[in-house]
Amino acid sequence: MSGFGILAQQPVIPNFGAGSKCETENHAFCTGWVADHWSDTLQPALLQHIKLAAIAVAIGFVLAFAAALVAYRYRRADQPIGLLSDFLYTIPSLALFQLLVPLTGLTVTTVEVALVSYTLLILYRNILEGLRGVPVEVREAARGMGLTRLQSLVRVELPLAVPSIMAGVRIATVSTISIATVAAFVIPEGLGRPIFIAIGQDVFKTEIIAAGGLAILLALAADGLLVLLGRALTPWRNA
Amino acid sequence: MIRLVADSFSWGTFPDAVRFIADNPGLLWHKSVQHMELSGAAIGIALLLALPLGVVLGHLGRGSFVAISVSNLGRALPSLVLIAFALFVSGHFFLNNMAALVVLGVPPILTNAYFGIEGVDRNVVEAARGMGMSGRDILLRIELPLALPLIVAGIRIAAVFIIATATIAAVAGGGGLGDVIVNQATYHLSGVVGASLVVSLLAFGAALVLALLRKLLTRRHVSAD
Numbered sequence: 001m002s003g004f005g006i007l008a009q010q011p012v013i014p015n016f017g018a019g020s021k022c023e024t025e026n027h028a029f030c031t032g033w034v035a036d037h038w039s040d041t042l043q044p045a046l047l048q049h050i051k052l053a054a055i056a057v058a059i060g061f062v063l064a065f066a067a068a069l070v071a072y073r074y075r076r077a078d079q080p081i082g083l084l085s086d087f088l089y090t091i092p093s094l095a096l097f098q099l100l101v102p103l104t105g106l107t108v109t110t111v112e113v114a115l116v117s118y119t120l121l122i123l124y125r126n127i128l129e130g131l132r133g134v135p136v137e138v139r140e141a142a143r144g145m146g147l148t149r150l151q152s153l154v155r156v157e158l159p160l161a162v163p164s165i166m167a168g169v170r171i172a173t174v175s176t177i178s179i180a181t182v183a184a185f186v187i188p189e190g191l192g193r194p195i196f197i198a199i200g201q202d203v204f205k206t207e208i209i210a211a212g213g214l215a216i217l218l219a220l221a222a223d224g225l226l227v228l229l230g231r232a233l234t235p236w237r238n239a
Numbered sequence: 240m241i242r243l244v245a246d247s248f249s250w251g252t253f254p255d256a257v258r259f260i261a262d263n264p265g266l267l268w269h270k271s272v273q274h275m276e277l278s279g280a281a282i283g284i285a286l287l288l289a290l291p292l293g294v295v296l297g298h299l300g301r302g303s304f305v306a307i308s309v310s311n312l313g314r315a316l317p318s319l320v321l322i323a324f325a326l327f328v329s330g331h332f333f334l335n336n337m338a339a340l341v342v343l344g345v346p347p348i349l350t351n352a353y354f355g356i357e358g359v360d361r362n363v364v365e366a367a368r369g370m371g372m373s374g375r376d377i378l379l380r381i382e383l384p385l386a387l388p389l390i391v392a393g394i395r396i397a398a399v400f401i402i403a404t405a406t407i408a409a410v411a412g413g414g415g416l417g418d419v420i421v422n423q424a425t426y427h428l429s430g431v432v433g434a435s436l437v438v439s440l441l442a443f444g445a446a447l448v449l450a451l452l453r454k455l456l457t458r459r460h461v462s463a464d
Contacts, residue, residue: 028327090443092403093318095435098420102252102432171314178317182407185421195323199410203326212320219315 023206030206041194041207046214048189053176053222056112060119060172067120068127078128085121093118093182101186111183118179119172126168130161163237166230170223177219191215255429256436263430267416267437274415274441278405281337282398285344290390293352297386298378306353313346318404322411332412336405343404344397351393355386387456395449402442416441 022030034042071078091099093114100110134157142152184192191211198207231237260267296302318339325339359382367381383390409417419426419434426434 087443090399090446091439092406092435092442094403094406094417094420095438098431098435099439102249102428174311174314178314181317181319184319192317192319195319196410199323199326205327208323208326212317212323215317215320216315219317223311223315 023204026202026205028205029209033206034210037207042210042214045189045191045194045211046218049177049180049191049215049218052108052111052115052180052183052190053173056115056176056180057119057169057173059112060116060123060176061169063116064120064123065127068124068131071124071128072131081124085124088117089121091117093179094185097182097186106186108187108189110186111180111189115176115179115183119176122172122175123165123168126164126171127161130164130168131157133164134160159234162234163230166226166233170226170230173222173226174219177215177222181215191218252428252432256432259426259429259433260437263433266419267434270414270416270419270434271437271441274402274405274417274438277333277336277408277413277415278340278398278402281340281344281401281405282394284337285341285348285397285401286394288341289345289348290352293349294356294378294383294386294390297353297356298374298382300357303353303357306350310346310350313343316342318343318400319407319410322404322408322413326411332414336408336411336413339408340401340404344401347393347396347400348390349393351389351396352386355389355393356382358389359385388453391449391453391456395446395453398445398449399442402438402445406438 020030020032023033067077067081071081088096096114096117097110100113104110104113138156138160139152142156143149147155180190181192181195183190184196191214194207194211198204198211201207293306296306321339321342322336325335328335328338356378363381363385364377367377372380405413405415406417406420407413409415409421416434416438420431420438423431
């Protein structure tokens with residue numbers, strides 16, 4: 001009974017979960033919060049983010065590669081394909097997500113279709129430019145050695161186009177990681193979600209810095225890995 | 240962010256969205272003006288900061304490392320993250336969002352100005368020097384006109400990027416068309432899609448204007464010789 005007496009004398013302070021002083025006073029960065037919420041908030045969001053971006057770049061690469069091969073073979077196809085991808089790139093990301101909602105709903109499909117659209121322009125241009133940058137003499141030498149058109153493409157032209165292609169993949173990957181934060185407007189996934197939640201909770205700084213920092217680090221790490229992959233794919237350039 | 244209204248997703252939403260635009264010209268006009276005020280201010284400041292710096296560095300042929308790093312770093316900064324970070328800057332929403340948009344707009348302008356000027360054929364510059372032109376004359380009469388297409392292309396990229404991101408600024412009190420887009424509870428899916436169409440048109444219009452400007456500027460210089 002005495003316990004109740006003590007409780008009754010205390011003013012009623014709302015307890016937002018188990019918030020520390022740092023959290024309730026919204027200091028710039030509370031390491032305790034990050035440690036407590038790494039496994040239930042930040043890590044899942046990070047993994048979802050990687051998955052969203054990886055799928056988009058992979059699908060975008062396949063589509064852009066096919067389109068670039070068509071435009072490489074038939075020059076006349078270049079202008080319409082280029083104009084279409086140029087046009088898609090102009091649509092603001094948030095608007096494109098919303099414009100797709102009537103068609104595909106609040107789903108991962110909506111997000112992936114939008115993300116893929118944004119990769120197309122960069123990948124298509126870089127693949128095509130890489131292929132067109134192969135010197136005519138090299139192509140003629142390949143034909144002269146008896147390589148068929150397909151063999152020349154696979155064994156000579158594509159390997160020489162790798163630096164330009166990888167430059168495109170780097171830009172596409174980094175921008176996709178960046179745009180994927182906006183996916184949180186449509187689906188509760190990715191690193192944009194904790195940022196939204198934090199903005200809604202009187203701008204909870206720790207969560208914004210943690211999730212935002214993860215998004216930036218992810219982009220930089222992906223870029224670094226792709227640089228290494230590019231070097232591994234073109235061993236003849238390192239000599 | 241929570242969608243309270245269970246709208247049905249169907250092709251029929253697009254005619255509804257067009258009807259929403261036709262029924263609410265005042266609202267959308269007001270939001271578009273807000274949107275372009277924020278974007279315009281950000282583009283203007285980004286131009287003032289990045290253009291002279293890029294042009295001068297390109298003219299001197301120094302700082303390629305700066306130009307490349309700025310463009311790489313700029314791409315790695317997600318727009319939503321920047322908008323959220325800018326909330327810490329001050330208590331003034333317009334200034335916060337403008338600061339974030341300026342940071343987004345600087346890299347493409349700076350990089351394109353740098354590589355546009357630096358990429359001018361060295362033989363042409365040497366010829367001009369041989370004719371007795373001063374460094375300033377070379378910059379203003381040779382390098383700048385030749386670099387214009389790339390410089391304008393950089394401004395176009397920045398403008399499209401800034402108009403697109405100004406939409407996201409609505410979550411941080413930015414106003415503009417994003418206000419309608421993130422508020423489905425009030426405007427329904429037709430309003431959200433309608434405002435998305437309007438903001439796409441704004442971005443497309445800005446890109447078109449700058450593409451025409453580029454054509455106009457280059458045509459004049461090509462016909463001059």
